[in-house]
Amino acid sequence: MIARLLLIVVTGIGLAACAQDRVVLLPNPDGSSSGAVAVLDAESGAEQAVISESNTEAKLGGGSVKTATLGAEAVGERYGGLIEGLPKAPSLYTLYFKEGTAEVTDASRLELATLLAEVNERSGAEVQVTGHTDTVGKAEDNDALSIRRAEEVAAMLVRVGLSEDLIVTAGRGERELVVETADSVDEPRNRRVVVTVR
Amino acid sequence: MKTDILTRSFLRVLVLAFLVLGSITTSAFAADIGRIKKAKGPAFVERAGERISAEPGLPIETHDVLVTEAGGRIAVTFADNSRYSVGPKSRISLDSFEFDTTSHKGVFETSVESGTVAIISGQIAKKTPDAMKVRTPTSILGVRGTRFVVEVGQ
Numbered sequence: 001m002i003a004r005l006l007l008i009v010v011t012g013i014g015l016a017a018c019a020q021d022r023v024v025l026l027p028n029p030d031g032s033s034s035g036a037v038a039v040l041d042a043e044s045g046a047e048q049a050v051i052s053e054s055n056t057e058a059k060l061g062g063g064s065v066k067t068a069t070l071g072a073e074a075v076g077e078r079y080g081g082l083i084e085g086l087p088k089a090p091s092l093y094t095l096y097f098k099e100g101t102a103e104v105t106d107a108s109r110l111e112l113a114t115l116l117a118e119v120n121e122r123s124g125a126e127v128q129v130t131g132h133t134d135t136v137g138k139a140e141d142n143d144a145l146s147i148r149r150a151e152e153v154a155a156m157l158v159r160v161g162l163s164e165d166l167i168v169t170a171g172r173g174e175r176e177l178v179v180e181t182a183d184s185v186d187e188p189r190n191r192r193v194v195v196t197v198r
Numbered sequence: 199m200k201t202d203i204l205t206r207s208f209l210r211v212l213v214l215a216f217l218v219l220g221s222i223t224t225s226a227f228a229a230d231i232g233r234i235k236k237a238k239g240p241a242f243v244e245r246a247g248e249r250i251s252a253e254p255g256l257p258i259e260t261h262d263v264l265v266t267e268a269g270g271r272i273a274v275t276f277a278d279n280s281r282y283s284v285g286p287k288s289r290i291s292l293d294s295f296e297f298d299t300t301s302h303k304g305v306f307e308t309s310v311e312s313g314t315v316a317i318i319s320g321q322i323a324k325k326t327p328d329a330m331k332v333r334t335p336t337s338i339l340g341v342r343g344t345r346f347v348v349e350v351g352q
Contacts, residue, residue, distance in 0.1 A: 020350075020351045021349065023332075023334075023346055023347070024346060024349070026316070026345040035319070035344030036344060037341055037342065038342060039339060039340075042337050050342075060336050061336035082283050082314055085283035085316070086273060123254040124235040124255040126233050130299070170300065171299075198235075
């Protein structure tokens with residue numbers, strides 16, 4: 001009897017807590033649609049609903065998923081502070097090299113100065129150095145080459161004063177071409193290192 | 199004979215050095231999945247039963263729980279460029295995070311135990327739809343490259 005009463009009370013609390021669970025889709029800063037969120041059943045993983053319209057909410061729990069349009073104003077009122085609290089978007093700096101060397105071009109040297117200033121300004125800053133190659137050579141060799149390029153730039157950043165603890169390196173090989181080319185095409189604009197300041 | 203022993207022990211030291219170095223770099227990579235960018239108290243990171251005060255620059259690890267009390271806030275940017283803003287009176291558990299910086303394949307699972315979080319998804323969700331999941335007490339959200347807020351019963 002007591003156990004049954006307890007069960008009812010616990011279920012009641014559970015339902016009360018669930019009643020307000022929701023997901024609200026936000027627009028991109030320019031107002032455009034940012035993508036979609038699928039609501040899946042916690043047990044089976046079955047898709048219950050997909051929301052893809054900005055400023056729309058889906059109420060979660062209780063079997064069915066109810067969606068409703070809130071409008072930009074209501075979303076701003078309810079979640080303005082939360083949205084404002086998001087970290088600043090990462091900044092990307094692309095560095096190019098003098099042909100066949102690990103020495104950055106004169107234009108990239110200027111980029112480098114801006115980059116260092118930003119690392120000092122950002123709260124809790126960290127830096128990811130990502131190497132990219134063109135499509136000359138085998139894909140695996142390009143993975144290795146892109147990491148080597150990233151490590152060279154990371155070492156250079158440490159020489160000009162960045163703390164080693166803030167830097168991670170990565171190589172994307174030929175997966176992210178700036179200029180789409182066929183395989184085995186020598187393209188200087190694809191041979192680059194991108195520094196992400198987060 | 200003597201040189202043989204010397205060579206062998208030298209090799210042993212070398213192997214040991216590689217093992218130690220290897221394990222250090224691996225654990226450094228595995229541990230650090232993001233960093234706190236902004237924090238306003240009372241705000242904490244719960245790690246292995248201990249409460250660490252949330253401060254800008256603090257590295258975040260898998261299984262950390264982001265905890266805020268009334269008036270508290272935490273902002274985190276993760277290794278795949280996902281961004282979180284945790285509102286007051288919240289418990290956000292970072293259940294799993296795996297990210298391959300070369301292929302961009304990965305898994306990112308978060309549980310919103312209570313409170314609110316605004317999320318901008320990053321490279322994991324961009325590469326593989328639904329690889330980023332957010333759990334609430336009743337549902338699982340599959341993220342398909344987007345910005346959204348999750349609120350759990352306050």
